[in-house]
Amino acid sequence: MDFRLQVFKKVADKLNFTKASEELFISQPAVSKHIRELETKYNVQLFERQGNKIKLTQEGKVLLNYANQLLDIYKNMENYFLGINNQINKNVVFGASSTISQYIVPKLIYQLKKTYPEVKFTLINGNSSEIEELILKKEIDFGIIEGKHNNPLLEYEFFIEDEIVLLTKNNENSKFKNFITAEELKKTPLVLREKGSGTRDIIEENLKKIAVNPNDLFVDLTLGNTESIKNYLLNSESFSFISIHAVQEELKEKKLQIVDVKNLEITRKLYFVKVQGDHSSTYTSIKQLLTNSYN
Secondary structure: OOHHHHHHHHHHHHOOHHHHHHHHOOOHHHHHHHHHHHHHHHOOOOEEEEOOEEEEOHHHHHHHHHHHHHHHHHHHHHHHHHHHOOOOOOEEEEEEEHHHHHHOOHHHHHHHHHHOOOOEEEEEEEOHHHHHHHHHOOOOOEEEEEOOOOOOOEEEEEEEEEEEEEEEEOOOOOOOOOEEOHHHHHOOOEEEEOOOOHHHHHHHHHHHHHOOOHHHOOEEEEEOOHHHHHHHHHOOOOEEEEEHHHOHHHHHOOOEEEOEEOOOOEEEEEEEEEEOOOOOHHHHHHHHHHHHHHO
16 A cells, blocks of 8 residues: 555645644654655645645545545455454554543553554544544544444444443532432532533433423533543532543542432443444454453
8 A cells, every 4th residue: 555645645634744744653754755746646736735724625635535445445455354364453543432531441451452462552532423523534443432323324332331420529518418309400510521522412311301401500610521520529519420430539539429319310321333334353353352351
């Protein structure tokens, strides 16, 4: 496979020479050299440079279409022959939504490295929507996400089940103690994840089941990751819904406490997600190993 096409695709995806060089682990001058060689070979300009920004020319868009097809064919060929020999790709890039990448996958990475010591694994973090987008753009091989978004271009397979609980700082003076009603919840200062977060989606979906409209909540703050939320809870009187996997240490050390909400139980399934119809032996082998290691 012509490495120049891989370089071109990365630049076309990122529209940034520096970011492309960082992800390809080559220098920026080397990236520029590969692009110039392609432009010389086909006697076309592939990118328009506008100050510090670049964009694809029409010829660049045509080449990107062909490059995607060629790279797909090469990947399918590699997967076929690796599958015959029960091997996996030497470089595996997968994504996981925030809670999973912080609290579940790190415990399993050791097993992956132990089983496949010659493979370089890269874990990309993002919310569920971002991970799905990266899969569709073929920037990562597969993902593990919170919730099932039912994108027809993607295929979802069950991984494990998770529980989301309402937490606050362990405070003996709390008027709520360990139990509140749905009506009390509406008046409770909450810290929520950002829109697009799988955790937020599943929380709002379950609140509707106990007649709590998400728009009626008293949202104290919106934060983009669980660690920030936990730190805020420890220094405030606010509450938040968080995965039980993310607060094991805080509960053990009695820094946070679980507050039950009447008639509310939030469980969710975590899913492996990949492009529909992808029969990669790499994905199948890693999925099986992670599932077996966790259960």
